[in-house]
Amino acid sequence: MLRRTEIAVSKVCKTAAFHDANRRQISVAFPRMMTTLAQGRTIAAACPLQRRFWRSSVVGGLLESRSGLRGLPESQRPRGLHAATEPLPTMVLDALNAIVGADKVSTGLAVREQHARDESYHADSDGIFPPHAVVFPSSTEQVAEIVKLCAQNDIAIVPSGACTSLEGHLAALKGGVSVNMRDMKEVLEVNASDMDCRVQAGVTRIQLNEFIRDTGLFFPVDPGADASFGGMASTRASGTNAVRYGTMRDNVLGITAVLADGSIVRTGGRARKSSTGYDLTRLLIGSEGTLGIITEVTIRLHGQPEAISSAVCEFESLHGAVDATIAIIQCGIPVARVELLDSATCDAVNKYSKMNLAVVPTLFFEFHGSSSAVAEQAQQVGDLVAEFGGSGFKWSASPEERSQLWKARHDAYYASIALRPGCKGMPTDACVPISRLADCILETEKDLKETGLVGPMLGHVGDGNFHMCLAIDVADKHEVQMAKDFGARLARRAISMGGTCSGEHGVGYGKLPFLDEEHGPVAVQMMRSIKSALDPKGLLNPGKMGS
């Protein structure tokens, strides 16, 4: 049946002009094909014979799920989701108004598009996939009611938080209702003696750190954006001090989530360790809204370090910088942050943040601990870097200088885009074992030079993770394609070196094609089984992982 569909659509595609009439005819004949189209897109763009569309894997994912359904008897096959091109039934909108209040439901195009856009290039190059409506619930119970309503009416659900994801996570590929956690931003409880706290999913990391500043505790995971906890948990986010404090995977103790049938689950617990049951918390962390909607997160906090100092060191070569980092980690020095900026990034940062860094590969360090521990760590690192071509080891202990240093590093993304005004950023996110990091970076930089793109490099060397912030002119289709091909080559390179195509940013739909390569067909099939067990109708964030 697949073959016939392809041939039929290709015949239709070959006619010269397309009007809405044609589109409606095709939508009657091929309803499932139409669910891949957002409003305003042409059929030619959606034709499965176009290579670009295969690569985006939206159709790939759809067709996969269709072939899996062939085994089910007709009566049990899911009816399929409400089409993105059909407006929501009035009854559903009225019911949503009844659940959260009319002022918390928005069907305005601007709001819908805003919640379908994240901070990535996907919306600009592939088009926006807006949901039918955006709702702003204020409690877990309201979220459960919304999910039950959508389940009854086969409407897709896309959860969203601060909308700062980086791989098109928010694109409502099948329309539906976007459930935004903006109004669920209460810190529910802080337990200073157990060093944990429970927050609603819309609380952002900066908000929490300000709230607990007088307890002597802090939450260490700091991705570039002021992301919400729901978003950070569902993408397994990481930050600059993961090398010492871990990522979301290590800092979430439990989750309250709403499942696809509207039931509410509380996973995990406040005990520091437990050997009971499947690890549902870890299953939900990184599930990107495909297994459940996260409404509350219980988080582990850490003590504010007594003393903090930062250091900068210049290197003659990238290899020297990476080898120095490997040596530092192997010596067991508990460095809190190790960031690598290459020459292009130092140049961009100088121009953007008005700093005076030398334009060579540079390592930024930060040390946490008691005053004596910090001094000792710095001494050891200062001695080590000299062996690897490091020079100009500069210190900073005053808070103003330190925060200026780190602000420059966090602004590196904007500094990279500022190199080519009018361009959008396309960050890559490869993560490999540290021993392969230098080779990976050097091969990637060689590849980058050949393509002629602008892409300063920024790395969390301590985790073997690096980002190339490509500055792309989104209007130039050829350049966008070159950048995507470069990203695909980098993803494959990282996977072939025993690493992952995304260390921090997640899969969304941008990295979906690489899931099979990285994990293998058996693991991906396991993910699909879990997804179909927890969400048989495919309501939650459809078209993404697990589909």
Added chain:
Amino acid sequence: WPSLLFDLYPPPPQAKRMRALVAVKRVVDYAVKIRVKGDKSGVETAGVKMSMNPFCEIAVEEAVRLKEKKVVEEIVAVSIGPKQSADTLRTALAMGADRAVHINHDGILQPLAVAKLLKAVVDKESPDVVFVGKQAIDDDANQTGQMLAGLLGWPQGTFCSKLEIADKKATVEREVDGGIETVSMGLPAVITADLRLNDPRYATLPNIMKAKK
């Protein structure tokens, strides 16, 4: 003959034993959305997060930095408020203050009353410099520091964004409407802290535990 020796080998000058007094106020936390009470009699404070006034944090931080530079030897923190103000004082102790004085009072106090109470504390503690925040974020009065200086007859360096203390003199850069004004005054003096004076440190767990004792 001994006096001749004194002239040839004068004794080293006495080390300056400067004491700083920092006044802090417990206010509704700056990140909280303020709500008016149902009966419109005031702002809702029950169950709402309270913390040290941000400008008072900056004042405490400046005193602690002077102590680290060995310009000041002892820091005394003082707060006037209900019994929960003791928590605010503990935060000041955790940041680096040595002693804390709590004047227990329930209800709202006007700046003049606060200034008179602080004058009584000053008379008792004899500090060489008094730090206060430029204003409290609940009333935005911006009066207490100035009134205290007036009652004491001391010079005042208000809206301080940079402070240097040397030889019993303070050089203060003040943020005024037209830009930055630099004034110089003899100690003792009253300094009110503005936003850009410093970035206050976070209290760490070990210091909080010490402060609890």
